[in-house]
Amino acid sequence: MTSIPPEQGEVRRPTIRDVAKHAGVSKSLVSLVLQGSDQVSPARRGAVLQAMEQIGYRPNAAARSLSARRTGTIGVLLSHLRNPWIVDLLDGLHPILHEHGLRMLFGDGRLNQRTDESLIQTFLEMRVDGLVLVGTIPISPAIAQIAGEVPTVIASSRDIDLPSVDTIAADDWRGAESATRHLIELGHTRIAHISGRGVVGAIRRQAYEETMRACGLEDDIAVEAGDGGEEGAYRAAVKLLSGGKRPTAIFASNDMSCIGALSAADDVGVRTPEELSLVGYDNTYLARLRHLWLTSVDPANEEVGRRAGRALLARIDDPLRQAHVDLVEPSLQVRGSTVPIPGASSPTT
Amino acid sequence: MTSIPPEQGEVRRPTIRDVAKHAGVSKSLVSLVLQGSDQVSPARRGAVLQAMEQIGYRPNAAARSLSARRTGTIGVLLSHLRNPWIVDLLDGLHPILHEHGLRMLFGDGRLNQRTDESLIQTFLEMRVDGLVLVGTIPISPAIAQIAGEVPTVIASSRDIDLPSVDTIAADDWRGAESATRHLIELGHTRIAHISGRGVVGAIRRQAYEETMRACGLEDDIAVEAGDGGEEGAYRAAVKLLSGGKRPTAIFASNDMSCIGALSAADDVGVRTPEELSLVGYDNTYLARLRHLWLTSVDPANEEVGRRAGRALLARIDDPLRQAHVDLVEPSLQVRGSTVPIPGASSPTT
């Protein structure tokens, strides 16, 4: 027990042992207090808490989880921190997990994707109690294996289908349908679509087309491919607006695309909304800017987050339970960018 | 050593012990391989790696950090995940830390602020090797103590001043100065300012006023308080534009405010940019939308992130080193929202 002089700043941190000594109790009593057990007399509890305070004790999560074999931590892998809807989803997810004493740790899939190391690996090495994959994550074959190791749910992505992974997502089909229907109810018939990428883009497009058909507008179906961003949508809209049969309304696959279409209309000299109604998707704060004020489909991301949280809790409880796909109903947020077509009968609803 | 039947899904995970047995070597040899030591013969290393692969071994971070007394993890506390510039900063921060074998773990200050538990506590309990505080974090007195426990740097906030904490931020004074100067060089004299909140808002406002004075425009100084968002700026701009001496240019404290001013101009019937030039701040993707195309000050957030990373590494290296405040030079991104005032002499630059 030679006392080694502490290196600069390298003070040995107090442990429960020190707390116990200081409070005049045993190690395990301290441990019980730490876990909020009610098997401890108020007097001793107070003494322990005071001792902790005095010597500046802070629990060591590594030691705790090594011993307890659980971390109380959920790994949340985000596809792309820049997606504004991700925050809405987290707003729904967090309270659910917090209620159950779980904390979230985030990783940005995009950041670590560029480098060799996978964040999922990190999470697994940390032995997180659960994993939430948010958005479209580039799927390595490893993910199937991972889902076998730790309770996993996927939120806001439809790209993965595993027997042991729950999927919670907005019902894109219904959302795109309601957007299209809204325009039809306003009297529009020449309704074009600027499509987005990935599975989500495909679903929204399909819903648009089927809804058009269901309303007898199959001859008016017009789709231009966007790139999910402003630029691609701009080019797509220019094409649509300079063609022979100009649409009176455009349903864009997301808000960014909608803004691209808006710019295109400006540049081509088509007035909005008088000559062109626009509907976006995602109901991001872009759509809420009074300068834009776009009608947009709200995917109810907060609800997606809540349900993802509940699904994860259920799966932690019973890892072998059957996988579910849970689609949340979106709602249409009507704003200034959509108006009845001039001379049309007033909308049904 | 009674073999306990595994509960459902509760398979005991393989440890280095199992790897060692499988590979026919000792525990510590496995440990060396794990750490990439070059003291291991290629043959044995191969055998160990193969064994790991075969039995599906995954290191246990808790055990490792308990033993090694370091986690290789940096806690990054974000003021608000919704701030778009945060991602730019992380883009700069991440590679620096990664180069040095450190990974980042994020926390959203806002999420956990609503609840009782502090995320900083969590990071401290995890024994992160360092802490990066990004943006304006609601400062508890605890933060001073925390900075004493773990190397800490603050990025993009000027609100904290501690002897042991480095601050890296954009030079808001210079940024606001260059915005104001840009308008003056375009021939504008009646330049108004919509101010923002917090220390940052105050600095930008001050720089605006001093620059106006320095150019002999003290009589044209006009400031309306915004709220950092679109709404407040809208109201502020309406006031400015309906007053007697209408400004020909507005410098807004951030891009959102700038858009608020843009809407106000629209509604009041003032054409932009012909009758009103606008400058924003932050150069977010809002400013880059071709529909808006705002001149905006770019705070060089990626560079802030890089320098924050370097500062943290230096402080981890030498916890007692003196605290520095490092201001990064912003640059003005000129776009379509600013034009020379009609009849003015062509700009100097």
Added chain:
DNA sequence: GTGAAAGCGCTAACAT
């Protein structure tokens, strides 16, 4: 190069 042994700080039986 390789292996044995001693903890890191905590939890969780089990005894009192």
Added chain:
DNA sequence: ATGTTAGCGCTTTCAC
């Protein structure tokens, strides 16, 4: 209600 004991999985001297 409180103390005792045996690990959790890994790193790290220190011998060989």
